[in-house]
Each structure stands twice: as C-alpha cells, then as structure tokens.
Amino acid sequence: HMPLPPYIDRPDEDADRELYQTVYSEKPGAVAAPTAGLHFDEPLLEKLRAKGVEMAFVTLHVGAGTFQPVRVDTIEDHIMHSEYAEVPQDVVDAVLAAKARGNRVIAVGTTSVRSLESAAQAAKNDLIEPFFDDTQIFIYPGFQYKVVDALVTNFHLPESTLIMxxxxxxxxxxxxxxxxxxxxxxxxxxxYGDAMFITYNPQAINERVGE
Structure with missing residues (x-):
C-alpha cells in the first residue's frame, strides 16, 4: 500500500490504507499520494458535478524526490527528480474546450500542475497536447504558466520544490x-493537513528568486 511520508513519525495504521489515497486513484506507481486530492470524497465530487464543474483526470507517478529539500545556493542548480506523467486526449480536449469558453482550468494538487504544464511545454502545434512521458519540469518564480488558472493545494514543507x-x-x-x-x-x-485555493497571479512571472 501507499507508504506514509517520512515526516509522519508513526507506524502505518490500517486506516491509512484508505485515508492516504484519493477516491479516484487508478494506476499504481507513485511513492506518495497526491494529497490535495484527499480533500475530495465522492459526495463532494457529485456536488461539484451538479454545479456544472467538469472533471478530467491525469496521472503522475510521484517520485521520492518530491520530499527532498533544495540544498543548492542557486536555485537553477537544483536537479529535479524525474516523474512519469500521462495527459490523455480527453484531458487535452477538456482543457482546450474550457479555454475556448473562457472558463478556468483548476488543478487539484501540484501533481496535476506538473502534468498539465509538462504537456504544454512539450506541445508543438497547440496550447496543450497529449503527453505520456517522464518529466523533470521544475517550476519556480519566473516560470510562465500556460494552462492552469487556479490551484487547490496543501501547505508544503519549507525549502521544497512544491512551495516554489x-x-x-x-x-x-x-x-x-x-x-x-x-x-x-x-x-x-x-x-494530512488543510488546503488552500489559489488563483493565478500573472504578475508572479516578473518575480525572481531572492526578490
């Protein structure tokens, strides 16, 4: 079953097998759960669908490096761990349709952000195209977001790539x-903590590390 993160200093409990996993998980391969998704149960998902929220699902096999702090003095020198991501055609279609309507693309978790923005980086003919590959995308201040308009995410470890x-x-x-x-x-x-809802700040791209 999914191991608990290293900062949870207690043995696994039977309840963790169910609680430390999203209700929509399908494919084994990650070393950690996409924790923003833990806030969503089936009743909440049904309420969102009833309000007209469309959902599309990506896959990202979270690697152990997600828990590693950045230990270099210059952020560009950090070597990002590689993770396997899948952004299928139905997700691409949903994103492009939402953008065409003027709707927002809301990512649940940094895993979804890395998947979607990796697919956008690799796209050759459109804003985003299907993506089935390893990614070493490293997102830090100054990065140009192309797809994600809003984000649901937990509160992350200091000095981590996720808070960047x-x-x-x-x-x-x-x-x-x-x-x-x-x-x-x-x-x-x-x-196992709380989450925040963030809207994209276009001015963030003008910031640089250390400013």
Missing part, C-alpha cells in the same frame, strides 16, 4: 502571507 511552484503561481509575497496566516490560525500542514 506555489510561489511561482501566486507570487512569493502573497504565498508567504498565506503561510503566515495559516501558522497564526493553526492550520494543519503537509499530507
């Missing part, structure tokens, strides 16, 4: 303000 991805999406200062408020309000962090 969020900073590149929302803006560094906005992200730090959100984390400060979360600490003050005693929100829960990491895999």
């Amino acid at each position: 991805l969020v900073s590149a999406f929302a803006g560094y200062q906005h992200t730090m303000n959100a984390y400060k408020a979360a600490v003050e309000e005693k929100y829960r962090f990491f895999s």
Whole structure:
C-alpha cells in the first residue's frame, strides 16, 4: 500500500490504507499520494458535478524526490527528480474546450500542475497536447504558466520544490502571507493537513528568486 511520508513519525495504521489515497486513484506507481486530492470524497465530487464543474483526470507517478529539500545556493542548480506523467486526449480536449469558453482550468494538487504544464511545454502545434512521458519540469518564480488558472493545494514543507511552484503561481509575497496566516490560525500542514485555493497571479512571472 501507499507508504506514509517520512515526516509522519508513526507506524502505518490500517486506516491509512484508505485515508492516504484519493477516491479516484487508478494506476499504481507513485511513492506518495497526491494529497490535495484527499480533500475530495465522492459526495463532494457529485456536488461539484451538479454545479456544472467538469472533471478530467491525469496521472503522475510521484517520485521520492518530491520530499527532498533544495540544498543548492542557486536555485537553477537544483536537479529535479524525474516523474512519469500521462495527459490523455480527453484531458487535452477538456482543457482546450474550457479555454475556448473562457472558463478556468483548476488543478487539484501540484501533481496535476506538473502534468498539465509538462504537456504544454512539450506541445508543438497547440496550447496543450497529449503527453505520456517522464518529466523533470521544475517550476519556480519566473516560470510562465500556460494552462492552469487556479490551484487547490496543501501547505508544503519549507525549502521544497512544491512551495516554489506555489510561489511561482501566486507570487512569493502573497504565498508567504498565506503561510503566515495559516501558522497564526493553526492550520494543519503537509499530507494530512488543510488546503488552500489559489488563483493565478500573472504578475508572479516578473518575480525572481531572492526578490
């Protein structure tokens, strides 16, 4: 079954086999659950569908490197771990249709962001095209997002590539303000923690590391 992250300092419990996995998971291969998805159960998904929210599912086999902090002085020197991602044609069709209607593409989790933006980076003839390959996409401040308009994500470990991805999406200062408020309000962090909903900040691309 899915192992617990290294920062959960207790033995696995039987309940973890069900709770530490999304209700829509299908393909084995990841070393960790996409934790933003843990907030969604079947009743919530049905409520969203009833409100007209369309859903499409990608696959990303989370690698052990997702838990590794960035240990280099210059962020560009960090070597990103490789992960296998699948963005099938039905997802591409849903994204392009949503964009054409002026609707938003909302990613649930950084795994979905990495999958969608990898497919966009590799696309040759359209905004996004089907993608079935390994990706080493490294998203940090200054990154140009092409697909994702909003993001549901948990509160991440400091010095992690995941918090850099969020900073590149929302803006560094906005992200730090959100984390400060979360600490003050005693929100829960990491895999079994709380989540935030973020809309893309186009000005974030003008930020650079250290600014």
